[in-house]
Structures are given as structure tokens and as C-alpha cells.
Amino acid sequence: MNKIPKGWEKYYLSDCFNAISIKNKIKTKDYLPQGKFPIIDQGQDFISGYSNDENLLIKVKKPIIIFGDHTRCFKFINFDFIAGADGIKILEPKDNFNEKLFYYFCQILDFPNKGYSRHFQYLKKAIINFPKNLSEQKAIVDKLDDSFAKIENAITNLINAKENLKLYKQSVLKSAFNGDLLPNTSPTHWEVKKLGEICEINPKTEILLLNESDEVSFIPMASVEAETNIFTESKSKFSKVKKGYTKFRDNDILFAKITPCMENGKICIVNNLKFGIGFGSTEFHVIRPNKNTLSKYIYYFVSQISFRQMAQIYMTGAVGQRRVPSKILENFEIPLPPLSEQNLIVAEINRRFAIVDKTLNLIDKSIQNAKNLKQSILKKAFSGELRSEI
Incomplete structure (x- = not known):
């Protein structure tokens, strides 16, 4: 990111957005498992509960970025919400910055491993390379959206495969204790x-x-x-x-x-x-x-x-x-069953689980590779390397 592509500018991130600290917060004890309005709190997913209290509702006029100062996490949202814990900030990109592209840039920020009180200060001082033309910003967003949709679909399929393998393992255990895992064993004498x-x-x-x-x-x-x-x-x-x-x-x-x-x-x-x-x-x-x-x-x-x-x-x-x-x-x-049959049953479960676990490990590696690919694509996007593909 040292060389700025033609038509791009270098900015401090603090010049790209307005930060709004949220004052109206709801106490953790008042979180509901279900309700009309999601509660935004610290964490990877941000939605930690629900409330029906319209008096605490924060209206969202256009898509915004939520930043968790404690967790260094971001979320792009376009729905009304209620604020939860301290350290939640709204980042509103200014009019000459596409909100989604701004959010994508935030995904490649490398925060120093220091106390969480410094995360927002680091965020403001970070430097971003951004195309000045809004149409080019939108074109990059479209390219990223398309690429990430395909990656997320692949990840979803891999996660579903993992869940199916876990269900298979449970079916193996059920068969084992029903006495029908092995052809030469019978539960009649158990x-x-x-x-x-x-x-x-x-x-x-x-x-x-x-x-x-x-x-x-x-x-x-x-x-x-x-x-x-x-x-x-x-x-x-x-x-x-x-x-x-x-x-x-x-x-x-x-x-x-x-x-x-x-x-x-x-x-x-x-x-x-x-x-x-x-x-x-x-x-x-x-x-x-x-x-x-x-x-x-x-x-x-x-x-x-x-x-x-x-x-x-x-x-x-x-x-x-x-x-x-x-x-x-x-x-x-x-x-x-008798000890001899316990040994046979355990050996068969071990054999089947070894095959499944090997596959699960491969799936986990594939999921991580997909996540790494997203980061690689993001870095290309903000170095200008995606321009030739748009």
C-alpha cells in the first residue's frame, strides 16, 4: 500500500468518518432472548440480546459501521438497534466515502495488542488509500461483494458438512450401544x-x-x-x-x-x-x-x-x-457387553472416528484458507490491484 494508484488519495481514517458515542444503554439484566429490537453489544456478532423498549431505539438513516472498542470488531448494519455495553461507537463515513468500502477497509486493520482503551485512538490515526471517484468505490464494493458471497457460500457448505459428520459420529455411538454396530455381536446377552x-x-x-x-x-x-x-x-x-x-x-x-x-x-x-x-x-x-x-x-x-x-x-x-x-x-x-466385546466395539468406533476426524481437520483447514483468501482479496482491493478486474 506504499504506492498510491492514480486517482486515489491517502487519508487519515479520522478524516473519513464522524464518530458518535452512544449514551443510551441498556443494562445486561434487561436483555431478552427474543424481542422487537436487537441489542448491539461487544463481541464478534454484536447482537447479544433483544428489547422491546422503543425509547432506547437508535434510528439508522443509512448503513453505518458499529465499532466495538473493547473487542476491535466491526459490523456493517442498516437496521435500527439498541445500544448495550460501553465502548460501542457508531462510525458514519462522510459523503465522499462509500460506507461499504469503508467497512471493508476496517477488516484489514491490524490493531496493536494493547489495552482496549487505545483501540479507537489507533483507529483514528490509521491511514487509508481510497479512490476519490465514488463510482470506482462502488465498483470495488460490487467486486468484493461478489467474491465474498462465493466464499461465504463455500464456507457455509463446509460448515454444513462438518455438522453432518458430527451427526454421523452420534449415529455411530447410537448403533454401538444398541448392539448393531458390529455384525458378529448381539446385545441379547448384554x-x-x-x-x-x-x-x-x-x-x-x-x-x-x-x-x-x-x-x-x-x-x-x-x-x-x-x-x-x-x-x-x-x-x-x-x-x-x-x-x-x-x-x-x-x-x-x-x-x-x-x-x-x-x-x-x-x-x-x-x-x-x-x-x-x-x-x-x-x-x-x-x-x-x-x-x-x-x-x-x-x-x-x-x-x-x-x-x-x-x-x-x-x-x-x-x-x-x-x-x-x-x-x-x-x-x-x-x-x-463382556469386556472382549467392549474392546471390539471401541476399536470399531475408533476406526470410524479416525476417518471422520481426518476429514473434519481437512474441512477446518479449508475454512481457514477461505478466510485467508478474503483477507488477501481485501489487501488487493486497497492496493489498487482489483482495478484491472473491474
């Missing part, structure tokens, strides 16, 4: 057991003789991915975690008991823990299968969406702090 009969729920974990300064495995809730059986282990001093945290050992299953982590599927089998033991969030239930039950078999069972939906029904506590009681896990019935 037992039906309560989970508490074949597993210890929140068992006592014997701690070896450790020194206060020893580093031990620590797993907070944020370190467990949803629906992947992947966790990231950190290390902490034994003296800091020996009290007030959940204790577990290798091959235990950690099951998030609090909303929304439980519904999202934050569940994992822990292994390769230092000293064979670990410590983590108190919001985990620990499930420890007995010697005749495979951890992976139990993990797959409790990973089913149907299991989590049932557990959700029996959650107790206040909104936002609802938890699955341990008794619900203990009394939940599970079909249990």
Missing part, C-alpha cells in the same frame, strides 16, 4: 447396569508422598476441548493444588457437570499424568470404571448427545450455575 455399579463416581484418589514443591498435572475446565477427548495439561506446585481441587488418576474420565460446559461436551479421559495423578476444576465429576469396564467404552457412552440431554433435564441450581448431580450419573443405566 447386561444392563447402573453407571454407579460399574464405575466409581467422584472416588477418593490416594495421593502419593509428594513434596510441597513437586510439580503435578493440573487440568482446568478451559483446557478440555468440547467433544474431542482432547485436553491440555499444565503444571502446578503440589502445595497450591492439594486442597480445593478435584483429584483424579490415569484413565479416569472427567465429565463437566456445570452448564454450559456439560452441554458442550467437555469430557475427556486423562492419561500420562505426572505421578499418575492430577488435579483440576471442581466443576468436573470423576468417573472411574472398574477392572471389567473400559474407560473408552464409558467415555463414548457419556459423550452421546442423548446422554447429555438427559443429564441436562436433571440439572439443579440457579440459572448460569446449574450442575448435574452425581446421583444422576450413578443411577443412569448403561448396556454392558
